[in-house]
Every structure is written in C-alpha cells, then in structure tokens.
Amino acid sequence: MAFFQPLLNHESVQELAKQDNLTTVPHQYVQDHREPTFVPNDTSPLPSIPVIDMNDLIMEGSNMDLQLKHLHSLVNHGVDESLVDQMKNEVVRFFEAPIEEKLRYKLKGGEYEGYGQTILHAQGQKIDWADRFFMITNPIHRRKPNLLPDFPPSLRITLEKYMGEVQKLGMSLLGLIGRSLDIEKEEMMKIFEDGMQSVRMTYYPPCPQPDLVVGLTPHSDAAGITILLQLNNVQGLQVNKDGLWIPVTFLPHAFVVNVGDILQHRAVVNASKERLSLAMFFNPKLEADVGPSKSLLTKTGKLPLYKTLVMEQYLKQFFSRKLNGKTFLHKMKINNQDHASSSN
Numbered sequence: 001m002a003f004f005q006p007l008l009n010h011e012s013v014q015e016l017a018k019q020d021n022l023t024t025v026p027h028q029y030v031q032d033h034r035e036p037t038f039v040p041n042d043t044s045p046l047p048s049i050p051v052i053d054m055n056d057l058i059m060e061g062s063n064m065d066l067q068l069k070h071l072h073s074l075v076n077h078g079v080d081e082s083l084v085d086q087m088k089n090e091v092v093r094f095f096e097a098p099i100e101e102k103l104r105y106k107l108k109g110g111e112y113e114g115y116g117q118t119i120l121h122a123q124g125q126k127i128d129w130a131d132r133f134f135m136i137t138n139p140i141h142r143r144k145p146n147l148l149p150d151f152p153p154s155l156r157i158t159l160e161k162y163m164g165e166v167q168k169l170g171m172s173l174l175g176l177i178g179r180s181l182d183i184e185k186e187e188m189m190k191i192f193e194d195g196m197q198s199v200r201m202t203y204y205p206p207c208p209q210p211d212l213v214v215g216l217t218p219h220s221d222a223a224g225i226t227i228l229l230q231l232n233n234v235q236g237l238q239v240n241k242d243g244l245w246i247p248v249t250f251l252p253h254a255f256v257v258n259v260g261d262i263l264q265h266r267a268v269v270n271a272s273k274e275r276l277s278l279a280m281f282f283n284p285k286l287e288a289d290v291g292p293s294k295s296l297l298t299k300t301g302k303l304p305l306y307k308t309l310v311m312e313q314y315l316k317q318f319f320s321r322k323l324n325g326k327t328f329l330h331k332m333k334i335n336n337q338d339h340a341s342s343s344n
C-alpha cells in the first residue's frame with residue numbers, strides 16, 4: 001500500500017489548502033529564505049502609508065503637490081461604492097466556482113495570461129501560496145478570446161463597468177502625476193491614453209504555516225500605476241522600505257495606488273483567513289517610448305539618466321528578467337560608459 005501523500009496540486013493552491021489534514025506546507029511552497037515582517041515597537045512605530053483624498057487633488061487651483069512616488073491609499077476616489085461591492089462579489093464567486101470551471105482558463109506553458117502561476121522549475125523557483133488570474137484587457141484587440149470575452153456574463157459585465165470607472169480614475173491620476181512632475185499633459189496622454197492595461201485577480205488561501213511561504217513573491221509592477229482593490233478586511237500587502245517589510249494597513253473604501261517599477265512589494269498570507277485582491281495595471285501604449293520625459297529633457301537641458309525603450313520591448317525584457325529583488329528600473333540606468341560611448 002502506498003503511503004499517504006498529500007495532494008500536490010500545482011493547478012490550484014486553493015484546492016490544496018482545502019484538505020482537512022493539511023498541517024504542513026509541501027516543500028515546493030516553502031521559501032528558502034523569507035525576510036521577516038517588520039514588527040513595530042515603542043521606539044519604531046509602524047510607518048504610515050500616506051492617504052490621498054481625491055477631492056483635494058481635483059480642486060481647481062488647489063496647491064497640491066502630488067508626491068505620488070511610492071504607495072498611497074486613495075479615498076473619495078469617485079468610483080461608485082455599490083459597483084465596487086458588486087465587483088468584489090464577482091471575484092469571490094469566481095474563485096468559489098468549481099476548479100473545473102477555473103481550469104477552462106488555465107494558462108498554458110510559456111504564457112502569462114490566464115488562471116495559474118508561471119513557475120520556473122528550472123530555476124528552482126518556489127510556488128507562491130496563491131491562485132491568480134492575469135490578463136491583458138486593453139487595447140481591446142489584445143484580449144484573448146478564451147479569457148474575458150468567455151467569462152460568465154455577470155462577471156464580464158461587472159468587470160467591464162469597473163474597469164471603465166477605474167480607467168477614468170487612473171487617467172486623471174496619471175494626468176496629475178504628470179502635472180506635479182512638470183511633464184506636458186499631451187506627452188502624458190500620448191503615452192497612456194488607450195494604453196496597455198491588465199488586471200490580476202488573486203486568491204490567497206489560509207495557510208497552516210504562513211511564515212514559511214509568500215503569497216506573492218517580492219516584485220515591482222511593470223510600469224505606470226497600479227490601482228489595487230483589497231477585497232476583504234484581511235491584511236497581507238507589504239512594501240519594502242529601507243530593507244524592511246512594512247505591512248500596509250487595510251483602509252476600508254480605499255484603493256491602494258502604487259507607482260510602477262519603483263516600489264518593491266510582496267503579499268503574505270494568514271493562518272486562518274483567506275485574502276483576495278484585484279489589481280488593475282496602467283501601462284503606456286505598446287508603441288510608446290518608455291524613458292525620461294522628452295519635454296522635461298528639453299526644458300531642463302539635462303542628460304537622460306535612464307535608457308529609453310519601446311514599451312513592447314520594455315515588457316518583454318521586464319517579464320524575462322529573473323525576480324531577484326532588484327527593480328527593473330535599476331537595469332534601465334545609464335552608466336557613465338554608456339554616455340561616453342554613445343555618439344548621438
């Protein structure tokens with residue numbers, strides 16, 4: 001008789017976590033070295049995450065200085081609360097559906113859109129304690145017909161509505177960021193209007209040994225901004241500040257906004273509670289140049305400090321890099337030799 005083997009289901013961590021007798025985490029999920037979470041004390045309290053009130057930002061003539069460099073909670077964002085609630089319910093329902101239904105969207109080898117995780121076994125990569133679903137949603141012709149267009153109608157319709165609203169919010173945030181950086185509005189719009197957008201839904205199941213795993217490997221998002229909705233009141237997102245992993249406090253009715261390839265973040269999981277999130281990513285158009293602002297360079301007469309890449313190339317390089325904790329931005333830096341050797 002064979003020994004009892006816990007089901008090791010790479011297709012769904014949710015299914016794995018459902019097993020009553022799961023008391024230890026299979027080794028494929030155990031991180032070799034997980035950096036600890038910052039524990040506040042009397043002398044070092046928990047650094048707070050800045051809260052941005054959208055009402056203050058859009059006030060005509062307001063003297064705002066939008067330092068949207070890192071991560072913020074965004075309140076009074078203008079997205080209808082009942083639509084947000086509906087969206088939350090739909091995502092919960094998606095992950096509650098039988099596994100066979102979700103596997104209809106299973107991502108295939110070499111792809112990164114669909115249900116599941118891309119795991120680089122060859123590099124000994126550990127599996128995150130989460131199930132996720134990632135897809136490109138804009139431009140519309142880039143939508144994979146077997147993903148969003150094939151969703152159950154209530155999920156598809158709600159997601160379309162939600163994305164429409166969050167898109168308006170995202171575009172106004174990008175406009176404001178541009179303004180605060182003194183970048184010309186047309187330049188900002190040319191890059192982001194009808195740009196590349198994508199969404200990721202994530203389900204983090206409860207985990208019997210939460211300190212041994214990560215829900216989401218430390219990373220930074222590709223480019224532009226991310227508007228994140230945390231679906232239930234469970235904390236899990238952490239940001240890296242001066243080498244410390246700081247938990248982001250959950251703020252009801254707020255979005256978490258982070259700025260692209262600058263901010264290192266990860267997600268941790270909980271022993272008894274599941275956690276869900278929905279992220280929407282705003283990136284430049286695929287044909288846009290990603291690099292130092294041309295209008296700023298002209299205005300200031302300064303030399304660029306970073307290389308310029310066409311977005312399509314940028315994304316290719318971004319996704320093929322090894323997740324080793326460095327931001328991709330770091331790799332885009334021009335060093336002095338580059339300046340010296342470039343003839344134009």
Ligand SMILES: O=C(O)CCC(=O)C(=O)O
Binds near residue numbers: 202228265
């Ligand atoms: O689930 C979270 O809180 C973080 C999600 C995230 O960072 C991502 O999807 O890129």
Ligand SMILES: [Fe+2]
Binds near residue numbers: 220221265
């Ligand atoms: Fe992220």
